Amino acid sequence: MADIKIDDTVDITDVVCPVTFVKAKVALEELEDGEVLAVKMNDGEPVQNVPRSIKEEGHQILKLEDNEDGTYTLIVRKVEEE
Numbered sequence: 174m175a176d177i178k179i180d181d182t183v184d185i186t187d188v189v190c191p192v193t194f195v196k197a198k199v200a201l202e203e204l205e206d207g208e209v210l211a212v213k214m215n216d217g218e219p220v221q222n223v224p225r226s227i228k229e230e231g232h233q234i235l236k237l238e239d240n241e242d243g244t245y246t247l248i249v250r251k252v253e254e255e
Contacts, residue, residue: 177235177248180208185223186215186244193219194226197249201232206253209235213246220245 183200185193197212204210214223224234227249236248 177209179211179248180204182211182213184213185219186213190218190222194223197223197227197247198230201227201230201249201251204251206251208251210249210251211246212249213240213244216243216245223247 181200181204183196185196188196193214197210197214200212201210212223214220220237224237224247227247228234232252233250234247235250236246238246238248240246
């Protein structure tokens with residue numbers, strides 16, 4: 174992950190679906206196009222739903238990393254809305 178510059182980070186491990194995606198989406202909306210967001214989330218529903226929902230919004234999933242502690246970090250590049 175050293176080659177990816179992270180512009181902002183959001184921790185959604187303290188919220189449950191569907192609020193997880195909402196918090197991630199709000200954080201993405203605050204970024205400039207092309208910037209990268211790291212989203213820390215719990216295993217289970219968030220890992221299944223948040224990446225899919227972000228991709229459906231048109232953003233680019235760069236990486237999903239297992240933190241080996243029951244959480245994952247999703248790395249997302251904001252793509253300009255058309």
